Amino acid sequence: MTKTNEVLDSVAIRFAGDSGDGMQLTGTQFTDTAAILGNDLSTFPDFPAEIRAPQGTLAGVSGFQIHFGSVEINTPGDYCDVLVVMNAAALKANLRELKEGGIIIANIDGFDPKNLRLANIAPDQNPLENGSLSKYQVFTMDVTKITRAALANDSGLGVKEIDRSKNMFVLGFIYWMYNRNLDHSIKFLTEKFGKKPDILDANIKLLKAGYNYGETVETFTTRFTVEPAKMAPGTYRNIMGNQAAAIGLVAASEKSGLPIFYGSYPITPASDILHELSKYKHFGVRTYQAEDEIAAICSIIGASFGGHLGVTASSGPGIALKTEAMGLGFMLELPMVVIDVQRGGPSTGLPTKTEQSDLLQAYYGRNGEAPLPIVAACSPADCFDAAFQACKIAIEHMTPCFMLSDGFIANGAEPWMFPKSEDLPKITPPFITEFNADGKFLPYKRDEKLSRPWAVPGVKDLQHRIGGIEKQHETGNISYDPENHEFMVKLREEKVERIANYIPEQKLDSGNAKGKMLVVGWGSTYGAIRSACTKARAEGYDVSHAHIRYLRPFPKNLGEILNNYDMILMPEMNNGQLVKIIRDKYFVPAIPLNKIMGLPFTSHEIYDKIIELLKVEETVFASNGATK
Amino acid sequence: MDSTTQVAANGQAPKMVAKDLVTDQEVRWCPGCGDYSILKQVQTVVPELGIPRENIVFISGIGCSSRFPYYMETYGMHSIHGRATAVASGLKASRPELSVWIVTGDGDALSIGGNHFIHILRRNFNVNILLFNNEIYGLTKGQYSPTSPEGAVTKSTPNGSLDHPFNPLALSLGADGTFIARTMDRDPKHLQETLRRANSHKGTSMVEIYQNCNVFNDGAFFIYTDKETKKLETLMLESSKPLIFGENADKGIKLDGFKPTIVSLADGASANDLWIHDEKDAVKANILARFFDNPSKENHLPRPFGIFYQEDRHCYEDQMNNQMGSVLTKKGKGKLDELIAGKEVWVIN
Ligand SMILES: Cc1ncc(C[n+]2csc(CCOP(=O)(O)OP(=O)(O)O)c2C)c(N)n1
Ligand code: SF4
Numbered sequence: 001m002t003k004t005n006e007v008l009d010s011v012a013i014r015f016a017g018d019s020g021d022g023m024q025l026t027g028t029q030f031t032d033t034a035a036i037l038g039n040d041l042s043t044f045p046d047f048p049a050e051i052r053a054p055q056g057t058l059a060g061v062s063g064f065q066i067h068f069g070s071v072e073i074n075t076p077g078d079y080c081d082v083l084v085v086m087n088a089a090a091l092k093a094n095l096r097e098l099k100e101g102g103i104i105i106a107n108i109d110g111f112d113p114k115n116l117r118l119a120n121i122a123p124d125q126n127p128l129e130n131g132s133l134s135k136y137q138v139f140t141m142d143v144t145k146i147t148r149a150a151l152a153n154d155s156g157l158g159v160k161e162i163d164r165s166k167n168m169f170v171l172g173f174i175y176w177m178y179n180r181n182l183d184h185s186i187k188f189l190t191e192k193f194g195k196k197p198d199i200l201d202a203n204i205k206l207l208k209a210g211y212n213y214g215e216t217v218e219t220f221t222t223r224f225t226v227e228p229a230k231m232a233p234g235t236y237r238n239i240m241g242n243q244a245a246a247i248g249l250v251a252a253s254e255k256s257g258l259p260i261f262y263g264s265y266p267i268t269p270a271s272d273i274l275h276e277l278s279k280y281k282h283f284g285v286r287t288y289q290a291e292d293e294i295a296a297i298c299s300i301i302g303a304s305f306g307g308h309l310g311v312t313a314s315s316g317p318g319i320a321l322k323t324e325a326m327g328l329g330f331m332l333e334l335p336m337v338v339i340d341v342q343r344g345g346p347s348t349g350l351p352t353k354t355e356q357s358d359l360l361q362a363y364y365g366r367n368g369e370a371p372l373p374i375v376a377a378c379s380p381a382d383c384f385d386a387a388f389q390a391c392k393i394a395i396e397h398m399t400p401c402f403m404l405s406d407g408f409i410a411n412g413a414e415p416w417m418f419p420k421s422e423d424l425p426k427i428t429p430p431f432i433t434e435f436n437a438d439g440k441f442l443p444y445k446r447d448e449k450l451s452r453p454w455a456v457p458g459v460k461d462l463q464h465r466i467g468g469i470e471k472q473h474e475t476g477n478i479s480y481d482p483e484n485h486e487f488m489v490k491l492r493e494e495k496v497e498r499i500a501n502y503i504p505e506q507k508l509d510s511g512n513a514k515g516k517m518l519v520v521g522w523g524s525t526y527g528a529i530r531s532a533c534t535k536a537r538a539e540g541y542d543v544s545h546a547h548i549r550y551l552r553p554f555p556k557n558l559g560e561i562l563n564n565y566d567m568i569l570m571p572e573m574n575n576g577q578l579v580k581i582i583r584d585k586y587f588v589p590a591i592p593l594n595k596i597m598g599l600p601f602t603s604h605e606i607y608d609k610i611i612e613l614l615k616v617e618e619t620v621f622a623s624n625g626a627t628k
Numbered sequence: 629m630d631s632t633t634q635v636a637a638n639g640q641a642p643k644m645v646a647k648d649l650v651t652d653q654e655v656r657w658c659p660g661c662g663d664y665s666i667l668k669q670v671q672t673v674v675p676e677l678g679i680p681r682e683n684i685v686f687i688s689g690i691g692c693s694s695r696f697p698y699y700m701e702t703y704g705m706h707s708i709h710g711r712a713t714a715v716a717s718g719l720k721a722s723r724p725e726l727s728v729w730i731v732t733g734d735g736d737a738l739s740i741g742g743n744h745f746i747h748i749l750r751r752n753f754n755v756n757i758l759l760f761n762n763e764i765y766g767l768t769k770g771q772y773s774p775t776s777p778e779g780a781v782t783k784s785t786p787n788g789s790l791d792h793p794f795n796p797l798a799l800s801l802g803a804d805g806t807f808i809a810r811t812m813d814r815d816p817k818h819l820q821e822t823l824r825r826a827n828s829h830k831g832t833s834m835v836e837i838y839q840n841c842n843v844f845n846d847g848a849f850f851i852y853t854d855k856e857t858k859k860l861e862t863l864m865l866e867s868s869k870p871l872i873f874g875e876n877a878d879k880g881i882k883l884d885g886f887k888p889t890i891v892s893l894a895d896g897a898s899a900n901d902l903w904i905h906d907e908k909d910a911v912k913a914n915i916l917a918r919f920f921d922n923p924s925k926e927n928h929l930p931r932p933f934g935i936f937y938q939e940d941r942h943c944y945e946d947q948m949n950n951q952m953g954s955v956l957t958k959k960g961k962g963k964l965d966e967l968i969a970g971k972e973v974w975v976i977n
């Protein structure tokens with residue numbers, strides 16, 4: 001039969017099923033293929049909180065959304081166009097993410113009486129049958145039955161193993177629907193199951209079966225094409241945030257000549273950095289899984305004292321445990337990088353959900369006056385650059401430096417026009433091997449950056465002792481002198497402030513240099529803010545966007561930029577953290593926009609707020625005009 | 629023996645003496661504190677080891693004892709309370725060639741730092757731990773510590789402590805430590821010899837040092853150091869020698885199955901029947917570590933000093949570097965551009 005083909009600019013697909021259904025794999029496979037075919041894209045994995053929640057229940061639903069297009073893609077998509085559900089719980093949990101009129105592809109078998117019961121749906125209220133989905137286009141297929149039939153006689157696999165591969169059938173079908181080829185996934189499966197030919201054959205067979213199913217079954221009459229995006233010329237790869245952060249660290253190691261020592265204690269969503277780095281031993285990376293977060297950061301203090309680049313990563317609760325040691329690192333003035341992959345807080349909070357939870361912790365969370373520089377990544381690929389810059393600051397300014405990421409960008413993916421190593425800046429550690437004063441070594445003698453020299457054990461005659469007790473200027477000897485303490489506190493603060501002389505000035509991401517409204521963001525809200533501002537401007541609204549990467553110290557021109565607008569809007573996925581700091585530092589009446597649901601902003605939420613504020617302003621001006 | 633000790637023998641490093649290890653910092657312990665003696669013995673022994681002082685690092689936590697690094701003309705770090713073991717682990721893992729010494733107190737190592745303490749022992753980094761046990765919190769002015777005996781009357785326990793104390797050596801054995809020893813501030817020769825042995829052991833050497841805090845817990849260990857009581861209350865362990873103690877070396881320890889009993893040599897017991905000390909015997913080391921009776925107890929066993937246990941087991945840092953080496957051999961030196969590009973790329977023109 002003939003099938004029609006429709007061309008689309010962009011599509012958002014959400015795969016949802018039980019955590020055992022392989023939805024994350026299905027999503028990443030579709031993502032990698034879309035990337036290789038040249039689409040711009042953004043992804044959002046939505047993990048269940050429990051690793052092994054009872055099968056078929058709402059708690060066990062795992063989702064993966066990909067937004068891909070031939071146009072610029074900044075977010076995983078506010079709502080999805082297509083919702084693929086493997087069972088009733090997946091539909092129930094995700095229906096609110098689907099656009100009105102959107103497509104539902106449902107696995108019938110997942111809506112049997114047992115699955116309905118597990119999803120807390122009455123037996124006579126099967127949504128596939130009771131008409132409640134009339135607003136959508138619903139397609140059903142009996143995935144379980146078809147896959148079992150496809151592999152029935154000759155696969156050599158048991159029913160359990162066959163059922164476990166059913167996601168490949170779904171993937172094959174979606175590939176057909178969007179005119180994708182199977183090459184990448186076949187290659188992937190071959191690498192993954194090369195040593196298990198039975199399983200490899202079965203998976204490839206199902207992938208093809210899904211594809212052919214679309215071709216032959218009459219219910220599906222339309223296929224869609226999404227052309228490659230017109231992205232800047234260059235060489236691209238697809239990358240996830242934690243992966244990018246890990247590679248950024250290795251790049252900084254190579255550019256500084258310092259081996260990485262990575263001490264860490266597992267925690268969601270930071271663990272993947274440890275997993276990633278543990279594979280890079282041939283890059284001279286040492287990974288050390290410590291007994292707790294305190295030991296993790298203390299181990300990197302030891303390594304940094306020894307002349308290595310100490311790095312640790314954690315999430316909110318673990319960062320809290322590292323607090324005291326960060327203060328020690330600050331006093332020792334040794335280079336260290338502390339990565340916080342933020343998640344919903346407080347306490348254990350929402351481990352698998354995202355939140356810009358820890359800016360204030362990073363800013364103020366230590367005893368005494370202990371300012372640390374902070375660099376924030378704004379997208380998955382940007383984690384590379386943020387990690388690299390955090391290392392550069394730490395090393396060249398002799399200080400612990402924070403890098404902030406979050407669950408959304410850590411696990412999200414996007415295409416990345418990656419740099420060549422030769423184009424990355426060099427990093428120069430301030431090592432010292434000789435006396436720096438007449439006939440002696442002063443460990444706290446400072447250079448023009450106010451940073452101190454780095455003498456590592458093994459260097460003859462530069463033996464010295466450092467610690468957390470207040471020190472005398474230059475000698476580093478213990479000092480309880482009142483004047484000295486105040487002097488040192490100011491000096492250490494000034495040292496961190498001076499980093500502003502070495503970082504780029506703040507730029508506008510989009511919009512006019514002066515105007516009605518500036519939207520100021522940081523971190524992973526970048527894509528949603530960018531899309532919202534683009535849309536509002538296209539409709540004639542005067543709105544600009546600045547996204548702050550260097551949160552401490554701020555770029556020198558930030559205050560000036562803030563003063564160029566009538567209104568400042570600050571969206572944050574928290575209860576308003578950067579907004580407090582900005583108001584405090586620049587005395588500007590910034591307006592917060594907060595979302596604290598463990599979920600990223602949709603661009604619409606930001607767009608709506610922009611319009612609301614600018615409309616109010618228009619009416620106020622209009623009425624003022626009328627009375628004049 | 630550590631390879632570093634060879635250097636001096638070859639005459640490559642100029643010979644160091646104790647005063648080369650003295651810093652320009654005034655020593656700030658209370659007059660009469662046991663810490664002085666320990667510092668002196670360390671400054672006596674370290675120059676003999678033939679390790680250039682720039683290759684030596686002393687790392688401490690917080691406490692009176694933890695002031696130690698400031699007085700050693702080596703590299704040093706006065707870290708934070710309880711964490712010296714964790715800091716030293718990271719240093720040793722990244723710089724295995726350094727000689728790393730940890731100085732810690734009973735509170736520092738066993739209370740706030742208890743977790744890192746057991747973990748460094750099981751990982752067996754090649755470092756030396758000097759645990760200054762004064763059975764009190766000195767720096768914070770006299771609260772009971774995790775080694776204070778039950779009933780101890782201190783600033784925070786006016787009616788007597790309710791805590792059952794840790795037995796640091798039994799704890800260390802439980803954590804699979806590979807070198808377990810006890811010595812005391814008032815026996816300079818024994819302390820020196822124990823330090824030498826600790827240094828030559830490859831692995832984590834745990835040396836508990838009974839240290840008198842004359843201000844807040846004076847005399848806690850006098851029973852083991854005073855002339856009148858010492859011989860009866862202490863059992864000096866020597867490798868391959870029978871366990872003998874007493875005023876005139878007239879008492880011995882015999883094992884009845886797993887039960888140690890005191891026998892009198894004067895009353896006809898034979899030295900041949902006595903327990904012969906074997907540093908390699910883990911089972912016996914565990915029994916020895918349990919010679920921990922309160923000396924006020926009737927028929928109590930004497931308190932042993934010396935090397936309880938020594939075992940050769942691979943060190944974490946060596947394993948770590950071996951693993952890195954074998955990955956390097958297998959994969960070749962990593963190429964950054966390949967890592968950045970990953971497995972699959974595409975070009976947009
Ligand atoms: C995080 C933290 N908690 C508490 C203290 C206070 N403090 C300093 S030393 C110490 C106990 C020291 O006892 P010990 O380790 O036995 O050393 P000593 O002074 O007896 O040599 C305490 C509780 C601290 N410095 N840091
Ligand atoms: S308080 Fe006790 S342990 Fe501390 S220096 Fe004084 S005597 Fe020594």
Ligand SMILES: [Mg+2]
Nearest residue numbers: 733734762764
């Ligand atoms: Mg003590």
